[in-house]
Amino acid sequence: MTQHVTAAHTFSDSATTREWWRDAVIYQVYPRSFADGDGDGMGDLPGVTARLHHLSDLGVDAVWLSPFYASPQADAGYDVADYRAVDPVFGTLADVDALLREAHSLGLRVIVDLVPNHCSDRHEWFRQALREGPGSPLRDRFHFRPGKGTDGELPPNDWESVFGGPAWTRVADGAWYLHLFAPQQPDFNWDHPAVHDEFRSILRFWLDKGVDGFRIDVAHGLVKAAGLPDIGHAEQVELLGSQSVPYFDQDGVHAVYRDWRRILDEYTGAEGSERIAVAEAWTPTVERSALYLRPDELHQAFNFEYLTTGWDAAALRAVIDRSLAAMNAVDAPATWVLSNHDVVRHSTRFSGGDAARGLRRARAATLLMLALPGSAYIYQGEELGLPEVTELPDAARQDPAFFRTAGQGGLRDGCRVPLPWSGERPPFGFGPADGGPSWLPQPESWRDLSVAAQTGDPASTLEFYRAALAIRRTHPALGAGRGIEWLASPDGVLAFRRTAAAGSFACTVNLTSSPVALPTPGSVLLAGVDRGPGAGFEPGPEETVLPADSAVWWAI
Template identity: 80%
Template sequence: MTQHVTAALPADAPSDAAARREWWRDAVIYQVYPRSFADGDGDGMGDLPGITARLPYLQRLGVDAVWLSPFYLSPQADAGYDVADYRAVDPMFGTLPDADDLVREAHALGLRVIVDVVPNHCSDQHKWFARALREGPGSPWRERFHFRPGKGADGSEPPNDWESVFGGPAWTRVADGDWYLHLFAPEQPDFNWQHPAVHEEFRSVLRFWLDLGVDGFRIDVAHGLIKAAGLPDIGHGEQVKLLGKQAVPYFDQDGVHEIYREWRQILDAYEGERAAVAEAWTPTVERSALYIRPDELHQAFNFEYLTTGWDAAALRAVIDRSLDAMNAVHAPATWVLSNHDVVRHSTRLADGDAARGLRRARAATLLMLALPGSAYLYQGEELGLPEVTELPDEVRQDPAFFRTRGQDGTRDGCRVPLPWSGERAPFGFGPVEGGPSWLPQPDSWRDLSVAAQEGDPGSTLEFYRRALAARREHPALGGGRHLEWLDAPDGVLSFRRTTPGGTLVCTVNLTAEAVTIPTPGTVLLSSAELDPGAAEVSVPADSAVWWAA
């Protein structure tokens, strides 16, 4: 195998954490949703130059790496997850030189860069799919996708009963009578990963971006590439309720692991510790762990943790299961609370009370950052941004909204552009005050902007900065594989992490009342105001504390 050599970080990069061996094992990685992070040219859409200009903010925040959601050439039927060309930047986001500039500037600041790769499906405007449509039934190009004749005497019924994740059937019929599979929107035909050309194409795509200098990939729908032989019916009319909970013939098939063994060899051939994380919605954390065995990927998102409610017993159980499963394959646990596909956790945990939601969100962040392994942050959570729940129907763009006639939990609400500064929307998102913004921001966000929070010791932004600084500096935070649970009152989680360099205790009160506990050490950081006594301390409701013990 040819060895490609591209420096991922300069030797004098300022971040020791970003440069250490197997950096992904304890990295804090910040997700940037490009269209909503920063608008550099004033057209109302975030872009690569806007991101590059704001990289110093991320360095100061204290993260180790940046993950960019798709910025590839796309008709934007699903916000860029319908890719027409995997080697080109969509003009709405900039140019390929802009991408190169972003990677170089990030590396100069000691930040690594992970980019999305979307291998389960492409755009219906991808050149392969366009040729498959043009050449008609029997074309070898149709073998690169899942084209099938329909059922029934006239072929007017879909080939099977599979449903789209976005609602409705997972099949669309074309003019010549064939049907094609799309597990998401009709504009996103699924690749047939039994075809060798698909394998070769994505090996080439990975090398293209690795040669440009990216430090790794987040793999979209990593669990979906292989479908069960024969594409069997499921026999369940609401399949979205099964996803991530039960086995289905189009997700988490064992054949996906051969693909990731191929990819691991490519990643290992590059210098600079390149890594990949799987977006794999599986029924159990044990199934997720299969994606990160030593010869496969490096991380897998822990969606079971993300979907666990504000309950001490449930959280303790999922933490234990996660650590056991990941330790069994010698992989780091990976923790996440929010992303571009789910309701922001400050709203999800609120139970209808915004102030309570923010208290819980801050406590949940301290809990997550104290756990062994790596953590992912979603842009804006460091500002305490809530989900935007009152977007007018006419501005929504999530295809799930239209296919399900307004399903609960559509994704536009967590994708509203960030507020940076100023008194008027779009609050510094673009270069012109009062300029355009692809989704509108609530007026209340003027008080949540970066400028409004900067320097305020009680703000969520400064709280995140302190937490990430402490995580970087305290030897018992970050990496490792184990923790020790401590005795605690009902509704309270408490654990100790010990390394040769120090000991840390994390206490989380998940109850609605303050709880008095013995003081386990010196307060390092608290998510709420604390008045520790000599022997005992009252931990406020919905709060978390780090103690240096």
């Protein structure tokens, strides 16, 4: 396995730097679970700042921070009470400034989460709307409606919350308000001009502070169909992401993002690099997602179709082809992502109940993802090979969906367990030596998966990621691009070539449960399995046997 090579990070005033997002590797930091700076068991911004060298050494280009705004934390900060303040559990605005300075000094750009679909029920607009009662002009900034039934005792329509239950809550004066997520997260009414004005101001506030972009939460949800019509389907959550519903992916959202793009284009980084916006847009097709990325709208959108594709060669090839075609049509980069804070970690998703197999497949999936043209996202801890934590006690859970669905869903806590940094016992260096336990308990077995335990071990997942990212940064055929050339391969195997003037590259991935013989395409750059006699992978001059559930990068 290739040894760890740290690539230098620099910003320069070039066309590729201005469009840095076209091939960026972006690392998601979930602040409450990344690093604890003050010992209270909860991750915070000083903790992130102190650990940024880990990300620089890893070789990523940018950091995406999940919400750290002032919030009652009913949904881990996605219920924002004040978009211009930092929640005390995470620090202060001065801590944001320090984080930005340190990140930029290391060559890391910083993307912050923006939550425009809904706010907290503690947001001053909503609190005033409740205080003033029916007729308050503040109520027009949300979706307040009278109920149905003899005494208005029924919700205004049949919409369901993504977290389970009705999407409406009744207040003391009898009116109902819409919340597509938790009741503590009332949806904004984006037909109201004051909402537009407020978010223009919020964008400028953070851009003036120096952030390099925004990840837009529920980017597909801002605009609702006129009249808020019934859906007429009893199990609506099953429709999400696969069929059209009147509260997601409405065409009116695109006017919002054209407006925001004009603001983003007013700002440039210190060396001319662009400020960007990334859409979390769950849409029925990748072609619908591409509409968010037309030249006058957003820069990237998460590829959820790729994320939700299983360990299947034919299905992955199909989604790769569709993704590249859809993004090329709007001159946007494809994005590739395997895990995030809302889904089961891919080392567990791909495991079929066998942890060792899951890790092999996770490594192979990483090489496939990083070899594809465009931008890639890494979720904190996947570089350590962390599995999903499935044995959390109910008393420790904090995901609101877990409680609203009687424990049948809402298992997002399992991918949010704090990272292990060092040591033999929990919390594994998550906080200072005299700190308390982490907010979610870590498994004892994570002692062997900590950053300290894996650093310098050439067989470790951490050094594997470091090597892959160093090669991706320096190989001329990797990074941005518009397409790949598929190579002939047996069923269950993906093989493709990427070509540049200064050198070509091939990636081979065996997604079957048996070794497969392939023509040797070149010399090995990096393998997801150990090499050498008896190790299961030894490339030959003419033919190479690719082990089950493995991938190899080749220089050709």
